[in-house]
Amino acid sequence: MSDNRALFLDRDGIINEDVRYPHLPEHIRFCEGIFDVCRTAAEKGYLLIVVTNQAGVAKGYYTEDDVVALHEWMREQFLLQGITITAFYYSPYHNDGTVEKYVRNSDCRKPNPGMVLRAAGDYDIDIARSLMVGDKESDRILLPELKSVIVKSNYTPEKYDVESLNDVIALL
Secondary structure: OOOEEEEEEOOEOOOEOOOOOOOOHHHOOEOOOHHHHHHHHHHOOEEEEEEEEOHHHHOOOOOHHHHHHHHHHHHHHHHHOOOOOOEEEEEOOOOOOOOHHHOOOOOOOOOOOHHHHHHHHHHOEOHHHOEEEEOOHHHOOOOOOOEEEEEOOOOOOOOOOEOOHHHHHHHO
């Protein structure tokens, strides 16, 4: 049994404000409270792992290279705050895509558990001791042992668990 636990974070709407298909650093405005949540989680021994659906790749709005470059920039911004993001995982797939190689159902597209399971294998994470934080119902990962918390957003005006990111700190 692993001792590692993770704070799994959705990207758009949790780490950064959810503007339409952000893929460049100039599109990014970090959400209020995200650095405090991540700093607290890291201090309590959580690995910080981003799991994000990136349908914009399948829809031809940007490339996987764009996603990777943005994630490297984001990693640097967190390091400037004294916070290490352990890993970024993303799903470029979507059924309604226009780029043929990305048009499909994928076990990695949330709420499917593929990204979380891959991270758990890569970093020896105990899923039952971990927490997923998102802002959409699709961020409730289909793993009964993983607690998922939804922060109130435009996508979840009713079926949310906490009002703000700051409320997540008490759950860690």
